[in-house]
Amino acid sequence: MLTLDLTNAPRWYDLAPGVRVQLRPLTTALMVATRSDPAVEAVPEDAGDEERAVAFASALARRAVLAWEGVGDAEGNPIAPSPEAIDALLDVWPIFEAFQLTYVSKGLLLEQEKNGSALSPSGPSAGAIDTARAANPAKPTRKRARTAPRSKTSR
Template identity: 45%
Template sequence: MLRLDILSQPRWLDLGHGVRLFVEPLTTAVMLAARSDPSILAATADVKVIDAWTAADDDVTQSETGPSNDDLARIVAKAVARIVVHDWEGVGDAEGKPLSVTPDGIDALLEIWPIFEAFQTRYIAGAFILDAEKNV
């Protein structure tokens, strides 16, 4: 049974290490907006061009088939985060002074492996549980 108990209000998401993000719910609208992010468009454009090459040339190797799944996961996570993160706690500069949320700051934060993993598992993966459970 599909349960419609999706949070409709922004909430604090604890990523560990003293970092919390104030995020809006991950909705269809957010995912569609993320698809239009220039970084995602560039990554998927590369795949489409390479797919056309592979159809014409069987000598193309795996390394020439575009970004890896890991690269795509990183690109998508950053694109989604730039849309949904409205505030944060526990993020500061080199001197420990709190930083304001910026797109570049979000990208830099998600380059920290434990933070990226926490965001993936506690935020993004939750949206895909329905698909994994065949609740679509």
């Protein structure tokens, strides 16, 4: 069952020991805005999934992060979230992974679930070609295929 959170209130997420961020709810409007973000659209067509994931996560985080705790500058002074600071935070691999798992993946799971049985028009099957000849019962094959040789080892 899909449970709806009708409050639409920001939530705190723990991304690492001592580091937590307050994030906006992952709404349709937020996802649509992120998909049309200039940084996401600037990713080259031939870019890999990893490069796309980093660009998308950074653009999403810049829109979603409202506040944080446990994040500071080089001298250890607390700093406020800014686009540059958010990008720097996501450059820390464990933080990026936690952000992806605790925030982004929850929204994408629903997206994936609804597309469970549909073919992806841009996926690996999009330009697939048949490699086997079509079977034609009116035209029998010349010979039957030989069976595989049996193993000579004893069981």
